[in-house]
Amino acid sequence: MLTTMTCRKFKRVGIRGINKLVLLVMTILTSFALMVALSVTKTSVTLDEIRQIRRQPLKVDENTLAYSHNLLNDISQTDSNNRSMQVLTGTILNGGRSTGRLKLKEIYNLVVHGNAYQEVSTNNKHEHERVKKLPQVIIVGVRKCGTRALINMLAMHPDIVRPLNEIHFFDFDDNYSKGLEWYRKQMPFSHKNQITIEKTPAYFTCKKTPERVQRMNSSVKIIVIVRQPTIRVVSDYIQGVVKHNNKDKPPFKDFAELVMDNGKVDQFYKPIQTSIYCVHLSRWQQYFNKSQFHIVDGDALITDPYKEIKLIERFLGVSDYYSPDNFYYNETKGYYCLRWGKESRCLGENKGRKSLYPNISEPLIARMNEFFGPYNEIFYNQTRHRFKWETIT
Numbered sequence: 002m003l004t005t006m007t008c009r010k011f012k013r014v015g016i017r018g019i020n021k022l023v024l025l026v027m028t029i030l031t032s033f034a035l036m037v038a039l040s041v042t043k044t045s046v047t048l049d050e051i052r053q054i055r056r057q058p059l060k061v062d063e064n065t066l067a068y069s070h071n072l073l074n075d076i077s078q079t080d081s082n083n084r085s086m087q088v089l090t091g092t093i094l095n096g097g098r099s100t101g102r103l104k105l106k107e108i109y110n111l112v113v114h115g116n117a118y119q120e121v122s123t124n125n126k127h128e129h130e131r132v133k134k135l136p137q138v139i140i141v142g143v144r145k146c147g148t149r150a151l152i153n154m155l156a157m158h159p160d161i162v163r164p165l166n167e168i169h170f171f172d173f174d175d176n177y178s179k180g181l182e183w184y185r186k187q188m189p190f191s192h193k194n195q196i197t198i199e200k201t202p203a204y205f206t207c208k209k210t211p212e213r214v215q216r217m218n219s220s221v222k223i224i225v226i227v228r229q230p231t232i233r234v235v236s237d238y239i240q241g242v243v244k245h246n247n248k249d250k251p252p253f254k255d256f257a258e259l260v261m262d263n264g265k266v267d268q269f270y271k272p273i274q275t276s277i278y279c280v281h282l283s284r285w286q287q288y289f290n291k292s293q294f295h296i297v298d299g300d301a302l303i304t305d306p307y308k309e310i311k312l313i314e315r316f317l318g319v320s321d322y323y324s325p326d327n328f329y330y331n332e333t334k335g336y337y338c339l340r341w342g343k344e345s346r347c348l349g350e351n352k353g354r355k356s357l358y359p360n361i362s363e364p365l366i367a368r369m370n371e372f373f374g375p376y377n378e379i380f381y382n383q384t385r386h387r388f389k390w391e392t393i394t
């Protein structure tokens with residue numbers, strides 16, 4: 002009798018135990034499958050998916066989670082139907098500095114293992130109040146002068162946020178017709194003390210842009226980065242070659258063929274026009290005070306980024322953040338790269354392509370420099386700064 006009772010009890014406990022075990026294994030397998038599915042098929046995670054993985058509500062609201070500095074940035078995006086949705090793209094965030102895209106597995110670990118919540122809970126409650134602001138600062142150009150390097154350097158600063166992509170709001174009529182509210186929605190969340198910076202280099206040469214920007218905010222700050230005009234033309238040409246070579250087309254024209262027309266520098270060749278900085282700048286100066294501009298020396302940004310970034314820091318009035326340690330010269334890349342804590346990052350292979358530059362004859366360079374000379378003089382007057390552009394270094 003005693004033996005029969007013990008056996009029944011054992012059976013009951015055993016069956017319950019097995020049920021629990023099966024449930025546990027199934028939960029682990031489901032979580033694992035979700036993780037695998039996410040990492041194989043997607044480049045971002047929606048909050049709903051994270052809720053599903055956690056199998057419990059997030060303890061923080063979405064804005065709060067987005068704020069959490071060391072974790073996740075850029076939480077709001079629009080889907081293909083232009084509906085707004087909350088997405089963790091995993092732009093990360095080490096000590097407040099963006100370090101690129103977070104791997105999905107890392108997002109998973111942060112959120113599922115609760116680190117996100119711990120981080121957030123240590124934050125000041127006012128800092129949770131994040132909103133999307135229209136940019137107070139715009140990098141309007143110039144293309145191929147180091148605009149990407151510049152925005153990446155600025156994004157390291159804890160007081161600065163920026164959208165990941167060029168928005169093309171003021172130069173694309175289609176975007177502009179969507180209105181300022183649409184533009185604002187393209188911006189990342191920021192808290193009260195952070196400034197939002199957008200960069201779209203095409204703004205500099207687009208005739209409609211200055212007036213449109215002024216209509217948005219007449220006291221906006223404007224950053225223009227420039228390089229020696231001839232070298233900028235070469236960089237612009239190479240951009241064209243690379244894009245062209247990606248398509249199935251006959252070979253791109255030779256540099257000299259495009260730049261020269263009937264023995265003269267072709268002022269109608271787009272890359273030449275773009276390098277006539279004074280023409281474009283004068284258009285901008287009709288709408289904004291000189292004090293609203295900061296001109297970055299793109300050649301100096303390459304050779305001494307720390308010095309240039311400190312000047313911008315002062316112009317923007319943000320806290321004293323950068324130190325020389327944030328920049329190190331990478332021999333392989335041939336450019337300075339960024340470093341913060343244990344992290345470091347260089348620009349991708351489509352930036353810094355000196356090795357692709359064509360061999361340009363000395364006389365052609367001299368002709369181009371001569372062509373730009375008078376325009377450069379006007380530009381020096383406009384900016385009250387004499388750049389050393391007489392020769393290519």
Ligand code: A3P
Nearest residue numbers: 145146147148149150236336337352353354355
């Ligand atoms: P090349 O790719 O022709 O060498 P933009 O981002 O406006 O398109 O400018 C690209 C240019 O940024 C590059 O031109 C390169 O000269 C310059 N640049 C400046 N700092 C750089 C950096 N740290 N790493 C790579 N390229 C940099």
